[in-house]
Amino acid sequence: MSDRELVVLGTASQAPTRSRHHNGYLLRWDGEGLLFDPGEGTQRQMLLAGVTASQVTWICITHFHADHCLGLPGVLQRMALDQVPHVVDVCYPAENREVFTRLRHAALFRDVLNLRERPVGVNGAVFAGSTFRLEAQRLSHSVPAVGYRLAEPDGRRMLPDRLAAAGIAGRDVGRLQREGRLMAGGRLVTLEEVSEPRRGQRVAFIMDTRLCDAVFALADQADLLICESTFADADAGLAREYGHLTAGQAGRIAAESGARLLVLTHFSQRYDHDPGGAQRLADQAAAAFGGEVVLAADLDRIPVPARRSATPG
Ligand SMILES: [Zn+2]
Numbered sequence: 001m002s003d004r005e006l007v008v009l010g011t012a013s014q015a016p017t018r019s020r021h022h023n024g025y026l027l028r029w030d031g032e033g034l035l036f037d038p039g040e041g042t043q044r045q046m047l048l049a050g051v052t053a054s055q056v057t058w059i060c061i062t063h064f065h066a067d068h069c070l071g072l073p074g075v076l077q078r079m080a081l082d083q084v085p086h087v088v089d090v091c092y093p094a095e096n097r098e099v100f101t102r103l104r105h106a107a108l109f110r111d112v113l114n115l116r117e118r119p120v121g122v123n124g125a126v127f128a129g130s131t132f133r134l135e136a137q138r139l140s141h142s143v144p145a146v147g148y149r150l151a152e153p154d155g156r157r158m159l160p161d162r163l164a165a166a167g168i169a170g171r172d173v174g175r176l177q178r179e180g181r182l183m184a185g186g187r188l189v190t191l192e193e194v195s196e197p198r199r200g201q202r203v204a205f206i207m208d209t210r211l212c213d214a215v216f217a218l219a220d221q222a223d224l225l226i227c228e229s230t231f232a233d234a235d236a237g238l239a240r241e242y243g244h245l246t247a248g249q250a251g252r253i254a255a256e257s258g259a260r261l262l263v264l265t266h267f268s269q270r271y272d273h274d275p276g277g278a279q280r281l282a283d284q285a286a287a288a289f290g291g292e293v294v295l296a297a298d299l300d301r302i303p304v305p306a307r308r309s310a311t312p313g
Contacts, residue, residue, distance in 0.1 A: 004029050004201065004304040006226065008296045009038070009045035011265045013208075013230050013244075014067055016040070017272040021298050022067045023265070025226065026051050027203060029150065030131050034058040035075065036148070036205050036226075042071030043078050049299050053079040054086075058134075061092035062207040063145035064099045067266075073106040080112050087114045091126055091136065093144035094119035120146045123214070132200075137218050139209035141243040147207065147218045152200030162194040201304055206253070207266060210243050219257035223305045226296075227253060228266035232277075233284045235268075247281035251288030261305050262289055265296040 009024030016022050022039025026046070033055040035042075046053070053075065061069055079088065092100050097119050105111075118126055120136040127134045132150045139145040158173060167185045168176060176182040180191045204222040206215050208230070219225050230244040239246045245253075247264060254262040264285055271277030282295040294302060 006203075006224065006263065006300075006302040006304070007049050007051055008263075008265070008298060008300040008302065009042055009049055009051075010298055011267060011296045012039075012067070012272075013228070013266045013268055015269045017269050019272065019298070020267065021045050022071070023207075024071060025205070025265075026056070027150070027205075028055070029203075032057045032131070034060055034150070036060050037062055037068040037207060038071030038075050039067045040070040041074075043074035045298065046075070049301075053082045054084045056084075057086060057088060059088060059090045060134075060148050060205070061090070061100070062139070062147060062205070063093060063141060063143050064096045064103075065143065065208065068207065069099075069103060072100075072103045076104055076113060076115075077107065077109045080109055083112060085114070087116050089116045089118055089127065091118045091120050091134075091146075091148070093146050094121035095144040123217075135218075137214035139206070139214055140212040141208045141210070145208055145243075147209065147214060148205045149218045149222070150203045150205075152202070154200045155198045156191060156195040157198040158195045166194055168194065199308060201307060203304060204257075204259070206245075208244055210240060211245065211249050211253075215245075215253050216257050219253050219259050222254075222257065222259040223308075224261050224263065224302070225254050225257070225259040226263045226265060229264040229281050229285060230266055230268050232271065232281055235270075247284040248288050251285035251293070254285070254289040254291060254293075259289075259291065260308075261292050261294065261302075263294045263296050263302060 007026040010021030012020035024042040025036040027034040035056045135149045136146045166189045202222045203224045204218040206227045227250040229247040229250040231239040231246045233248040286293045
């Protein structure tokens with residue numbers, strides 16, 4: 001099992017179907033679990049996916065339409081029931097703090113949760129830690145909405161052949177990484193000589209929105225881009241009217257942003273009755289984007305693509 005992967009809990013927009021639960025996604029990132037947009041039924045989907053309440057360390061809500069948040073009461077109460085001891089950070093559009101509070105207290109329970117609310121009011125960094133930095137951008141939907149971007153800090157990859165040539169091994173490798181230079185074999189060796197730049201991995205999460213500058217900022221050079229594609233290209237008028245993307249637009253975002261893996265999700269129920277309906281969405285995205293396109297299905301596990309070997313651009 002990969003240490004960094006997307007666990008798809010649900011993939012339907014607006015109304016669930018026989019084969020698709022409401023939205024919901026857990027991004028596993030080393031020891032962290034970021035739960036995005038828990039729609040109705042997320043608690044049970046977590047059970048089916050083998051995700052426990054205690055694995056969740058962050059909850060990121062893009063907006064407060066039902067398909068993105070009605071699972072919150074169940075998930076939060078399950079966390080309380082399981083007595084999750086750690087702090088859970090919660091992000092959501094700042095204008096709708098009251099809606100979050102209502103969802104948290106939608107039913108009566110013994111609230112022993114340790115939540116740290118981080119309402120998102122402006123574009124930019126929400127959090128910066130050692131394994132990732134979380135950024136948010138305001139989207140263009142019918143209600144306040146934000147997209148998220150998770151970026152690992154850039155680092156350096158040690159090159160074993162150059163380390164060996166310089167006669168550096170064992171604990172000295174760690175010392176060189178910490179201190180940036182080291183005396184070895186009678187000469188000064190710098191970190192740059194025996195390593196190469198390693199770009200941090202990047203994941204973007206874009207839900208309900210029209211095309212806007214923010215989606216390109218979020219998706220920039222993303223290794224994994226999770227993007228709503230509510231409508232087929234033929235329904236572009238509906239997409240614009242209701243503040244959504246078409247599959248073709250999702251493909252365009254991925255292409256223009258230099259993304260690597262595009263995961264399409266948040267499908268309208270209108271395509272579920274037609275056997276080829278969902279596949280057509282993938283084809284439309286692929287027409288605009290030459291990279292890999294995955295049509296998300298409930299309970300999929302999608303690893304974050306392995307690092308690029310190229311140097312940071
Ligand atoms: Zn939605």
